Amino acid sequence: MSSLLHTLHQDAVPYSRPITPASHHPTKIGFVGLGSMGYLIAQNLANYHAAHSDGNPPVLVWNRSAEKSEKLLQALGKDKIRIAQDLGQVATECDVIITNLANDAAVKSVYEKFTAALTHLPPTGNKIFVETSTIYPSLAGELDALVSSIPHSHLITCPVFGTPAVAEKAQLLIIMSGDYRSKKEVAYLLVPAVGRKVIDLGGNLEKAPTFKLIGNSMILGTLEILAEAFTLAEKSGIGAENVHNLVKEILPAPGTIAYSDKMANDKFDGKAGFAIDGGIKDASHIRKLTAELNSPMPAIDIAHQHLLTARAIHQGHKQEGTAKFETLDWSGIIAGTRVAAGLDGLDSQKHDSIVRED
Known part of the structure; x- marks a missing residue:
């Protein structure tokens, strides 16, 4: 059984296990960004880190709002989590610093603060920065310029695929590009602690974020097709339940x-899924990339329009005080196709029932 597990682990991580030097000290891990995904990743990482290594210090976490950090500390305890006072503390105290943030501006700002702190207090040992957010590829070069200005410091881009439910089960698909030795070390920190498999895309830091956008284009394209199909089913009298059952028969991927x-x-609660703001940001990145590379994706253009429509409808409901959810999930894209067909955007109970005669 142990040899089987070893083989499975080898298949999940495309690198040999790093050699531990005699003077190796416990790895100090920092984690920045406790959003819907980051919180679950940090939680799993802290639990695994504490359970599988003797003497490892707690994971040092920082979030823009302290409430999330306090929640994680209360859930796991002081033996697994410490709360950083600021970003400078994370940068100077930790060997591996993982970031998971909402948008490119937040990522750039955080790395500028890291650099400022380490310029003032340069590290004497190796540091690895692990950027897991969904960013535009060219930002990776800007971050690398910042990190490379600090002695003994390396950056890897490391976006992940999976919903919060997948993250909670530590089954994320992890994509890596950048410095080989750094990827090797980080891969064994993240698998199986937070993910099931690593895909290595080489040394070019822009490759992983590009691949992430390609993957998200496939997911967003699927959402658009589902939204159009459900809307047509409601207009034709077939009904949503029949379409959902058909999806389970012919497109049985768990995410779909x-x-x-x-x-x-x-079920459009963004707090239990992927917020529509993030979906619009990703769609904008994909469209920008397709324009740069002269590689049209018309389905993404349409999906972007429908996401904007859905967000506008939701914001209108919030202003009226009638919104069912504080944050709209990006599956709410169906609001765009529904209103185009003359249906209510976010409440299918308001649709007139259509029954076609045999």
Whole structure:
């Protein structure tokens, strides 16, 4: 059994295990950004880190709002989590610093603060910065310029695929590009602690964020097709339930079924999924990339429009005080296709029932 587990682990991580030097000290891990994904990744990492290594210090966390950090500390305890006073403390005290943030501006700002702190107090040992956010590829070069100005410091880009439910189960798909030795060390920190498999895209730091956008274009394209199909089913009298059952029969991927269920049953709570603001940001990045490379993706252009429509409808509901959810999930894209077809955007119970005669 142990040899089987070893083989499975080798398949999940495309690198040999790093050699531990005689003077090796416990790895100090920092984690910045406790959003819907970051919180779960940090939680799993802290639990695994504490359970599988003797003498490892708690994971040092920082979040813009202290409430999330306090929540994680209360959930896991002081033996697994410490709360940093500021970003400078994370940068100077930790060997591996993982960031998971909402947008490119936040990522750039955080890395500028890291650099400022380390310029004032340069490290004497190796540091690895692990950027897991969904960013525009060219930002990776800007971050590398910042990190490379600090002695003994390396950056790897490391976006992940998976919903919060997947993150909670430590089943994320991890994409890596950058310095080989750094990827090797980080891979064994993250698998199986937070993810099931690493895909290595080489040394070019822009490759991983590019791949992430390509993957997200596939997911967003699927959402658009599902939204159009559900809307047509409602207009034709077929009904959402029949379409959802068909999805389970012919497109039985877990993620596709989950999004189908959300659209069929108006489950648009962004706090339990992926907020529509993030979806619009990703769609904008994809469209910018396709323009730069002269590689049209018309489905993404349409999806972007429908995401904007859905957000506008939701914001209108919030202003009226009638919104069912504080944050709209990006599966709410169906609001765009529904209103285009003359239906209510976010409440299928308001749709007139259409029954076609045999």
